[in-house]
Amino acid sequence: MGLVGGGQGAFIGRVHSIAGTLDNRAALVAGALSSNPEKAKASAPDYDISANRAYGSYQEMIDAELKLPVGERVDFVSVATPNHTHYEISKAFAEAGFNVICDKPLTFDLAQAEELAKVVARTGVVFGVTHNYTGYPLVRQARDMVRSGELGDIQAVRAFYIQGWLRTRLETSDQKQAAWRTDPARSGAAGCFGDIATHAYNLGRFITGLIPDTISAHLKAFEPGRQLDDYGTAIIRFTNGGLGTVTASQISHGRENDLWIEVDGTKGAIEWHQEEPNKMIVRKNGEPHRIYTRAGGPYLGDTAGRSTRIPSGHPEAFLEAFANVYTAVFDDIVLRVEGKSFDGAKSLYPNVADGVDGMNFITQSVASSADGGAWKKLHHACCR
Incomplete structure (x- = not known):
């Protein structure tokens, strides 16, 4: 798991990190945690991300991860940044072949959303949107x-x-x-x-x-x-x-x-x-x-x-529901890694169309x- 956003003072990035790792199906190993390079790297210890995979920007993260052997790269990236950055970050990772889980709303405007949907269709990556209440x-x-x-x-x-x-x-x-x-x-x-x-x-x-x-x-x-x-x-x-x-x-x-x-x-x-x-x-x-x-x-x-x-009787709530969205996305990521077909439209997680x-x-x-x-x-x- 890679994380973009979630640096010191953020809220939703921490939620993504907990949800993505709750069931031990993923580990957070890399991140570009802030648009400020110094803050991005300073935030890495908060997530136990090693210094060599704490990146100063999302583009640096893409470039560095692509240089790693396929089995060592992050399998997916969670985008937990303000709305106006969702499109450029999600598009860049999808075009580089990385699966993406993006916070909502999908993009800054409708035109960006429609273009991003085309990118996802063309690249064949798994793409989830965290309307977590589902x-x-x-x-x-x-x-x-x-x-x-x-x-x-x-x-x-x-x-x-x-x-x-x-x-x-x-x-x-x-x-x-x-x-x-x-x-x-x-x-x-x-x-x-x-x-x-x-x-x-x-x-x-x-x-x-x-x-x-x-x-x-x-x-x-x-x-x-x-x-x-x-x-x-x-x-x-x-x-x-x-x-x-x-x-x-x-x-x-x-x-x-x-x-x-x-x-x-x-x-x-x-x-x-x-x-x-x-x-x-x-x-x-x-x-x-x-x-x-x-x-x-x-x-x-x-x-x-x-x-x-x-x-029953032991409460489950926000974080567990968030994790359930991740779990559904993981199922499709596994299918993609195994070279099998998947259909996000038939899955329980909100996808790029949603x-x-x-x-x-x-x-x-x-x-x-x-x-x-x-x-x-x-x-x-x-x-x-």
């Missing part, structure tokens, strides 16, 4: 229930991601995460909607498989002086006639990482909350509500079971909001 066992259980028809035809999806950490102008302090996430030059065209609404949207797509048709969105920066949205809501029309809503906030008092989703079908409904991830509510008209628990019994399918590590879908969601949400909430086409050729 890794929770009960999220995967919900997906299986939809696909088996247990909930009937899906009519409505409501997804929310509510935070409060940007209630004040935190970006004017020395808070690194707030600074780049609210900067359009580094974050992209959207703030809150690009940062967390994409997770809510992806979660709905992952569970239901519904194909989006059109979107109407309203995004707003409530905090005075902020350049990008800190609140937004969108209505989505799906091609099957169903409706969806996505609401995201980073200015709601006292809220932490309150991501939740509700799915209504003709035969039943589910409700799942990320802050209480080890249970899911299942409702069917005229019947008592059921509480499904992670690893709770024979009512859970094989997919949820394979996504669980410890007995990344393009997420960038299209951001792009059309911003366009709709700028046009007074006018309906914009959301369907994209990448949708699966």
